[in-house]
Amino acid sequence: MSFLARNVLRSTLRATRATKSRAYSAAQGSGSFAAEQAAIEHHAAGTTDLWRKISFYGCFPAVAVCVAWVYNAEAEHAAHEEHRKAENGGHLPEVPAFEYMNRRVKPFPWGMNTLFYNPHTNKDMEAEA
């Protein structure tokens, strides 16, 4: 009998302190994990729609406008380069060989040119060596 009384007392005490001491308990009721989670989900449903609108009606048009702008800027740049080439007998004017330009103390592990070497814009250091 005493065993039963002890168990009843123990579970009553546990029930009263449960919500206080265990904030991570998944028990129902206000302040519980489940209630907090439900509130977060409810809030997230609204913000998802907000960010969907920002993404599809804000970002996509902005990217489209920017692509058009950049396309024009790059086309203008290319036309200018062609003009400079035409003025200079078919190739771009040579940049003076300043001491701090095209520094090579030793070759790169793969050769004399950089990994992003482009014969139209960079000096061919393979030919220089």
Add this chain to the structure above:
Amino acid sequence: MTKNYIKMNNKIKFQYFPYHLVDPSPWPILLSFSLLTFTTGAVLYMHGFNNGGLVLTLGFLLTSSGMALWFRDVISEATLLGCHTREVKNGLMLGVFLFIVSEVFAFLSVFWAFFHSSLSPAIEIGGSWPPLGITPLDPFAIPLLNTILLLSSGAFITYGHHALIAGNRKAAIDGTLLTIIFAILFTGLQYYEYSEAGFTMADGVYGSAFYASTGLHGLHVIVGTIFILVGFVRIVNYHLTKSHHQGFEAAIAYWHFVDVVWLFLFLAVYFWGGA
């Protein structure tokens, strides 16, 4: 006797605290040695030592496979074993933010190098910034597009994140996938820009500062893309739930950090430094 044994055994099985005590793991020590091999290999390779490329390849394979095996353990602890309690998640997120702070200081050092050389340019480079003979890139062409792409990807990832919390699986997948696509577009455009640039990494301090800062950022974009890709694959495979997606949140925090660094790069290196 038997009854007591069962009682004891059950007591051992029950965990009275919310923390995660990890099992002994071989990955930290293995990864330490892999990283040492990787960095040593990089130095040997770049300075033209014999077999430097071999050590570098070995170091890369060891590091990436060690990371994959370690992350596999973390994923099983999080997804299958239920070790990621609220307490553990707080600790992990604190770790992520401390990591990002250390990254901020890494970028601070390259920005310091850039401003050190550009704010009072030396007489050897013509006393001007950009130095004589350097044609900088137009900030209002591809760099501007890259800025818009990164900012948009930040909006897409927020859309995906909030959809995940709200339990909207389709939107979570859409938002994350769009982020990855824009991230890859950014990297592709940076590659194009690097190939079209009239200056190289070896063109004095301008080339060094430009490629060190934008290159370090580019590597972070690639890593961030892989980070988000892992989150994407885990969403598709039902690993991530409305309340448990710590790895994905870490990827988002990292991505926003990379985004903010780009804004500073755009303003300082491309706009101010190229004018």
